[in-house]
Amino acid sequence: MSAGIFKGDLIKNNVFLVIPSWGKLLGYPTLGTYANHHVVKISEDVVVFFGGMERLVHTPKGLVYYLLGLGYYYTKFEIQTGRYITDSRLLTGLMLSDFVYDRLATSRNLTLQNDPDVVIAEDVVKVPIDLSLKPSSKQTFIQGTLMRNLFIPYKDVILDFMEKIKDPNTFQIRKTNHMFLATHWDYFNTILISDAMNEQLKMKYLEPTAGLNPISLRLYRFLIEHFSDADIQKINENINVLKNVYSTIEFDPMHLYSLIEQANIWLKIKIPNVPLHQGPNFSTKQKKEIILQSGNKYIDVVVNWPQSFKRQSKKNLEEAAHVVQDRLYQPKDIKKEGVKLDPKREHFEPRFLERPTVKIKQLPPIPMNNIIDILSILKTIVEEDYDIRSIGKAFAIGRDYIKSMVLHQNFLWDMSKLANIYQRAPLNKGMSSKEKYELLEKIDSWIDLNK
Incomplete structure (x- = not known):
């Protein structure tokens, strides 16, 4: 183990987590680039995650929270005013520094529900897949709250993610290795991937996208320092099970709460004996919500946002981007207007070389x-x-x-x-x-x- 690094337990935790705006959470660090053009506006930047395992790691810089499973970064943006493009990246992990995790955990609550296991806040929605121990009245209330605050506004993104999971070529760990959306101090607001990723997949994945800093090949450092070979094997097996379950379950796309209900049934069969995590009942209001079980012991500790990662408003960032665009160049016409990228991107090689x-x-x-x-x-x-x-x-x-x-x-x-x-x-x-x-x-x- 590297000096000053202490690894917590690898915890099984089947959870559904959504970050409505990744840029807002991080204080809009960048608009990013796409197809060799500066992005001038981002209208959506959603993170959706079906977690299966988690871990807390103590490092010399601070705490690092991991959520591992099937994830999706989706963004809708403009490189020319009024002409929208969508892009996305599949993920197998969220890697959150303590100050980012604590911002999630202290985010403003959007509802009156007070269940410690369910978080519906401005910057995050978290719900356990297994709600079976909740009274039926509580389940009904949670279901209605999730429909209003999650499944209706983010329906299209969630359904798009489910289609990606169903694709037999996705989440093939032997080909892709891992893909972590990271806010580590050294790799802030990027995706870390491994050089072991299949060469063709790697070239496509490395293409810049809106809202993120350049994707990095430095994941192996953290896989070595924060996980053992046995840990990686368990995580890979868990991801394979999650892929199998979420790619085959049947649910009602008009009633997305059925996705959680069906996932719970099949995950209990495929992954028996998963601990049913219940949030502690506090007599007084705590400083933070419980986003991950591994954060329970630090429920009264809030890490401040560091000055080195200066936050700014979305308006200021986009106004600055328009000024730079006007001074430097006028972007060429984009042939695809407002459509989703096909995995076989047209003109990939010329754009890649430009x-x-x-x-x-x-x-x-x-x-x-x-x-x-x-x-x-x-x-x-x-x-x-x-x-x-x-x-x-x-x-x-x-x-x-x-x-x-x-x-x-x-x-x-x-x-x-x-x-x-x-x-x-x-x-x-x-x-x-x-x-x-x-x-x-x-x-x-x-x-x-x-x-």
Whole structure:
């Protein structure tokens, strides 16, 4: 186990969780990019999750809450005013830092219901799949509340997710490995995936999408530090069962509460002896709601939102995006107007190879005395979509600093070549998805050589 990391129990917990707006929860950190264009407006960014397991991990930076199962990030957005596009990503985990979890747990309650197991709040809806121990009057009240606050407003997204689950090619863990929507301090507002993902699937998954920072290949770090091989095996088996149940159950699409009822019946058969978690009865109102069972012991502790992740309003973010768009470029017409993406995206290769127009940003300071620190900051610059000329300049500076420490490094010639090529690139152009992916792989190999 890595120093300062303590893993809690891997808890079975069949739960249905929805985050109505991922951007609102995080304070609108970015509008993101799509098809080499800046997103100018996001109208929907919903996270839907059928959880099966959870874990709390203590780290030097703070607590990390995991919910594991079948998940879906869905977004509807504009890159040209008035022309909507939808996009989505499948997930197998939510990875929430303590300050994000606590924002969920302290979100304003939207209903009068006071059941500690059911949370219907501004930033999150959480309901156990098994409500069998509730009195029938309580179940009826919960059902009506969920219909008004969840199943009616998010019906289309939930049904779209169910169609994705039914697809026999989805949630094939051996091909995709895991996909975690993350708010970790080092990987905030992104999806972490593994380099072990099938190559063709990986290329498509890595395409930028609205509302998220660039998707990262650094998941393996957390799989190694926060889970054992036996844990991963149990999680994979659980996901396979969830896939089987949710892809085959029959429910009434006009009455989505039947989805929970049917899931409960089949999950009890497929996964017997799952503990029926009951929220504790408190005599006084607590500071937080219980979103995950692993958070029970910290029910009276609220972690404040850190200054390093500055929150802003959606209005300000979108207004700034329109200003940047007007100054930099006029986007080309988008042929598909207001339709969902087909998995076989048309013109995938040309778009994947095209260099986007980007905003010129000032380079961060380049470290001088440590090779791994130099390479790490170069990697960050590539990940954060700086223009190619600035990337070339950073590579040249980094190369010179490394030369001052060691005369012979196999990759110095590569760095010089790339620096020269990039510094001659057109103005205001960023890297294509393919260039970016290949360069990040190359930097990772350089870092590994110096560990």
